[in-house]
Amino acid sequence: MIPTHPHMMQNFDYMTPTRLIFGRESILQLPEVMAPLGRRVLLAYGGGSIKKIGLYDRVRELLADFEISELSDIQPNPKYNPSVLDGVRICKERQIDVILAVGGGSVLDCSKAIAVGAKYDGDPWDLITYKAQARAALPIVDILTLAATGSEYDCGCVISRTETNDKVGYMEPLTFPVASILDPVYTFSVSRKQTAAGCADAMNHVMEQYFTADTTLLNDGICESALRSLMENGRKCLDHPDDYDARAEMMLCCTYGCNGILSLGNSYSGWPCHAIEHALSAYYDITHGEGLAIITPRWMRHILSERTLDRFVKYGVNVFGIDAALDKEEIAQRAIDATYRFFESMGIPMHLREVGINDSRIGEMAHHIAVNEGLENAYVPLSENDIRDILTASL
Ligand code: NZQ
Ligand code: ZN
Secondary structure (H helix, E strand, O other): OOOOOOOOOOOOOOOOOOEEEEOOOHHHHHHHHHHHHOOEEEEEOOOOHHHHOOHHHHHHHHOOOOEEEEEOOOOOOOEHHHHHHHHHHHHHHHOOOEEEEEEOHHHHHHHHHHHHHOOOOOOHHHHHOOOOOOOOOOOEEEEEOOOOOOHHHOOEEEEEEHHHOEEEEEEOHHHOOOEEEEOHHHHOOOOHHHHHHHHHHHHHHHHHHHOOOOOOHHHHHHHHHHHHHHHHHHHHHHHOOOOHHHHHHHHHHHHOOOOOHHHOOOOOOOOHHHHHHHHHHHHHOOOHHHHHHHHHHHHHHHHOOOOOHHHHHHHHHHHHOOOOOOOHHHHHHHHHHHHHHHHHHOOOOOOHHHHOOOHHHHHHHHHHHHHHHOHHHOOOOOOHHHHHHHHHHHO
16 A cells, blocks of 8 residues: 655556557557467457458458457447456357457457456456456457547456446556557547547546646646647547547547556546546446536536635646636636537537436436445545536536
């Protein structure tokens, strides 16, 4: 356990072992990356986008010498049953050596859960809920096709269990991918909806690390720059889906999102918007980035106070270029408005009702979040009532 210290730079113990292979035609390195990991491969993918863009055929060609089993149809908000359970069964039956995940965050996350489940004798849910500690995992290689989650560079996965309305985040260092192949060209075909949602997700990953009590000038600068880059390149990706440089910079910004590099030495933030959104997509199966875009400005308005004012002023001045000479409260309000307007300008629905969520289960979700997510230690602690107010304001 690393000790924490109030009001000073925090200790940390950091490692990201994942090899990033970035750029046009980086897929050519796939056989060389896979060879030392074994010949029996589980090829995991989603609903078929990789076939439409020719990536599936390319992978099969490059891995002609490997013995390939497949797990397809992994859904957004990947499901424990059937996807994780099917994957674990295939890995055990066919004695798979390595998982190749080809797709977006959902395919990668599902593959991570399979990787630990395949090396465990009991119910894999025990691992995902930390009732049992993973001791081993199959190695994972991925080819990313959607810039958003940062799953390609972190050891987290988020798995949904429909029957209990659970969407559980699981962090396990054994699930860092061995290598991530990142060719921005494979993201040209991502729809407007998913491009905007991916941009909002990555922006929120940065904000979840930026809005905290103690930060450094170094981290603040990287975060502010990442936010400006995501807004500028996100918009370019919508206007010109095949703009290589825009897709490339967006991809790299997203990759930095979740492995902690943006907050080394910062105090704990609690990732409150993610805690709240995960319940929304657990109960209603909505798109993660859209849920975040809806929650973020309401959460900001809820936590704005004398204590947090200076953070919002810094954010407004350095990210949106708001005049530093204005009254502080005015800067903060304008910064929150600008956040909302940016998401709206990307075509994201900005009300829960627009994504099919009404007030009927708000109380139940607020309770679920308060009990399961532990937001009492967040940057601004959130009680069940606070969470209910944020959800209600988002309707
Ligand atoms: O299933 P296919 O046919 O591949 O279509 C997918 C899916 O419908 C499509 N898509 C992906 N690449 C495409 C493409 N369509 C056209 N061209 C391409 N190149 O996009 C749709 C959404 O895919 P998904 O993988 O669900 O999106 P995303 O990457 O945003 O992942 C979202 C999931 O990741 C979790 C989220 O909660 C959600 O479950 N997260 C994972 C994190 C992590 N591991 O660190 C952190 C995040 O905060 C997040 O919670
Ligand atoms: Zn996210």
